[in-house]
Amino acid sequence: MxxxxxxxxxxxxxxxxxxxxxxxxxxxxxxxxxxxxxxxxxxxxxxxxxxxxxxxxxxxxxxxxxxxxxxxxxxxxxxxxxxxHIQAKNSRGVIAVNRKGGIIAQDDVDRVIEAAQAVPLQPGRRMLHVVPQTFVVDDQAEILDPVGMNGVRLEGEVHIVTGDxxxxxxxxxxxxxxxxxxxxxxxxxxxxxxxxLDEDEKEMGVAMVDIGGGTTDVAIFSGSCIRHTSSIPIGGDLVTTDVSYGLKVPKGRAEEIKKKHGSAMQALVPRDSCFVVPGVGANDQRELTRLELAAIIEPRMVEIYRSVAAELRQLGLYQSLGAGLVLTGGGSLLPGAAELAHSVIGLPVRLGxxxxxxxxxxxxxxxxxxxxxxxxxxxxxxxxxxxxxxxxxxxxxxxxxxxxxxxxxxxxxxx
Ligand SMILES: Nc1ncnc2c1ncn2[C@@H]1O[C@H](COP(=O)(O)OP(=O)(O)OP(=O)(O)O)[C@@H](O)[C@H]1O
Ligand SMILES: [Mg+2]
Incomplete structure (x- = not known):
């Protein structure tokens, strides 16, 4: 040791x-x-x-x-x-600041966060995280740290994450x-x-999209605080399954082919680029273009990005993402993943x-x-x-x- x-x-x-x-x-x-x-x-x-x-x-x-x-x-x-099983929602609480001089102290912040957490939980669920978002002091909104401010009414918003x-x-x-x-x-x-993510992105507004094997996880920040988290039940594994069905090869082989020759966006694949699909069972070895492979992969990646776009739209957060999208997770390693995300979601995208x-x-x-x-x-x-x-x-x-x-x-x- x-x-x-x-x-x-x-x-x-x-x-x-x-x-x-x-x-x-x-x-x-x-x-x-x-x-x-x-x-x-x-x-x-x-x-x-x-x-x-x-x-x-x-x-x-x-x-x-x-x-x-x-x-x-x-x-x-x-x-x-x-x-x-993870669910997340935003909740708010309000307290009266009845302190001499009306100066808000950490104790008031703790109380308002506690008040905001008072939401009914379904049986079998527990809170995993309670993340403070912003505060309202009297009529002044979007305050990140109200300690030391003067006011009689303190409202706090929190992001609550629960799990089974x-x-x-x-x-x-x-x-x-x-x-x-x-x-x-x-x-x-x-x-x-x-x-x-860096702090500037969180301030300007950014959606982190982690494309894993089983799920695509999303975390949205703006004004330097967390606004939303969610998990979309589609990931790179489904892309591999599509390749497996499409090329009639076992999943292990499909995974190798996807990683070696796959691309998320047909428009970016050179027309004449070919690779060999090894024979399996009664199927002989054959040659395929990378364009044909991308045609199998792209629809699933589009589905993932459309799900992300639908969430952004539903939450009304599209306009607040000045820094756009940051893609990460193994699924983001597919060539063209960022370009396709940009074309589907319509925001600037970088790889994280x-x-x-x-x-x-x-x-x-x-x-x-x-x-x-x-x-x-x-x-x-x-x-x-x-x-x-x-x-x-x-x-x-x-x-x-x-x-x-x-x-x-x-x-x-x-x-
Ligand atoms: N070089 C690559 N090119 C394309 N896809 C890749 C590459 N490397 C990994 N992947 C894909 O990334 C996915 C796995 O990503 P990651 O390791 O982030 O997932 P995970 O953390 O195991 O799963 P989850 O986050 O969903 O629980 C797989 O679908 C895999 O095929
Ligand atoms: Mg993961």
């Missing part, structure tokens, strides 16, 4: 792979990635753990690889959470089963945002590669690792008490409650 500086491990349990990233925090808060481990995982469907045993084996392998590379032993991990307790438990069981402790769980789109760290830049600077790197950055941000607390459920979920209580506190400071 290496001499222990402060180390943080991010654990991205994705639909296609588990990825463990170990970061070493320097005395001035800089982060060096010193270990990266990945293992293909088949224990999840659309971001949700379905097979705990398979998932925990992948977690073990990914963490071991990262440990070997870094020389650290990992115990506590920051874990990402996503999937269709049984699905959170499965995730925690897989992590604990691999011999690790959950320091915290973080909504994956928030973690990815931390790795790929994780940044904000040194060390193993070559291994970690890929959109596939946006969530993993983001989790390390979240771990660094969460340097307060409770970063190495216990986890997993008691019969009534009390320990989950503890964990989730801690999460809401620190996340509120960073998003």
């Amino acid at each position: 290496a001499s222990q500086g402060r180390m943080v491990c991010g654990l991205d349990i994705g639909t296609t792979k588990v990825c463990a990233i170990i970061g070493e925090i320097g005395p001035t808060g800089t982060i060096d990635v010193i270990g990266v481990g990945t293992d293909a995982c088949t224990g999840l469907r659309k971001g949700v753990v379905m097979n705990i045993q398979k998932t925990l084996e992948s977690i073990r392998k990914a963490v071991e690889e990262a440990e070997l590379m870094s020389g650290y032993d990992v115990r506590d991990v920051f874990v990402g959470i996503a999937g269709a 307790v049984s699905k959170v438990q499965s995730l925690l069981q897989a992590v604990e089963g691999a011999g690790l402790r959950v320091a915290d769980i973080v909504l994956e789109p928030l973690a990815s945002s931390m790795a790929v 590669t994780p940044r904000g760290f040194g060390g193993l830049i070559d291994s970690a600077s890929t959109p596939k690792h946006a969530t993993g790197v983001g989790l390390v950055l979240c771990g660094q941000a969460n340097s307060g008490p409770g970063t190495s607390g216990g986890t997993v459920q008691g019969p009534n979920g009390d320990r989950i409650k503890d964990l989730l209580g801690r999460m809401t506190e620190w996340v509120s400071r960073y998003f």
